[in-house]
Amino acid sequence: MKVVAAAAYQPRRSRRYALLLAARDSEYVLKAYGGYFNVFESAFGGDGDGDGGEEAWDMFRAVDGELPAEENLDGYDGFVISGSPYDAYADELWILRLCLLVQDLVAARKRVLGICFGHQVICRALGGRVGKARIGGWDIGIREVTMAATLPPCRFLDALQDARTCPLTPRSQSATRTSQQTMAIDDLDLLHICMQVWEARLGAEVLASPDKTGVEMFCVGDHVLGIQGHPEYTADILLSLVDRLFSSQSITLSFAEGVKSQLEATGPDREFWLRLCKSFLKTEELP
Secondary structure (H helix, E strand, O other), X not given: OEEEOOOOOOOOOOEEEEEEOOOOOOHHHHHHHOOHHHHHHHHHOOOOXXXXXXXXXXXXXXXXXXXXXXXXXXXXXXXXXXOOOOOOOOOOHHHHHHHHHHHHHHHOOOEEEEEOHHHHHHHHHOOOEEEOOXXXXXXXXXXXXXEOOOOOOOHHHHHHHHOOEEEEOOOXXXXXXXXXXXXXXXXXXXXEEOOEEEEOOOOOEEEEXXXXXXXXXXXXXXXXXXXXXXXXXXXXXXXXXXXXXXXOOOOOHHHHHHHHHHHHXXXXXXXXXXXXXXXHHHOOOOO
């Protein structure tokens, strides 16, 4: 394992976050966005609570064995573990090292947000059960998930506790519609790709369940949040993945066309999911 210090590391003066990248940049994402780091920083960076404070993001290529140095962990306000084409339950060395880091971060009560593979790695590291999606094959597209009827008393969920509705950009892709609508958050749509958490660890709160089986989202107090779907993905990134999978004969033409038709007809509730992730990363815990 390569343990690296962030370049020009200085004691914290503003918020600082670390992206633990568990995938290699695709050709499309490199060309369109300059890499997944920019995708994540654009999605989760910026103000979460309106305090106007500055923030910085660092990236560690966990898939290549890069992890933040132990002496620098305290300098970060939060950690984000990305998705990956690898199996979260595999015993490759970099995955095992990542699991150990998650355990250390949770013990230190650091904010840890896991997306897809990251969600599964957190669950595995904390004693939950992870495996391939029981539906078999690829599960790609927009999936409806149902929020729990009762949410735990976590500060990052306060906005959802106060009112069971939240403003969302209309799903219609018509360029002539720019107003916002208020929508019940009991059922929300999210971009999905394969695998799942079968069972969260004892003591975790299940916040949402998908339209199939498994755990869509869970938290452990205010400092751990796992989401199976991909809030950071835009439609074009998902479409590029579909094209790549079809080209490699991993999915059929009819499957690929079905995903594309779905994206043309509707869209995920991305604004809600981004708001939730930012709230988690940037809402301060009560002493």
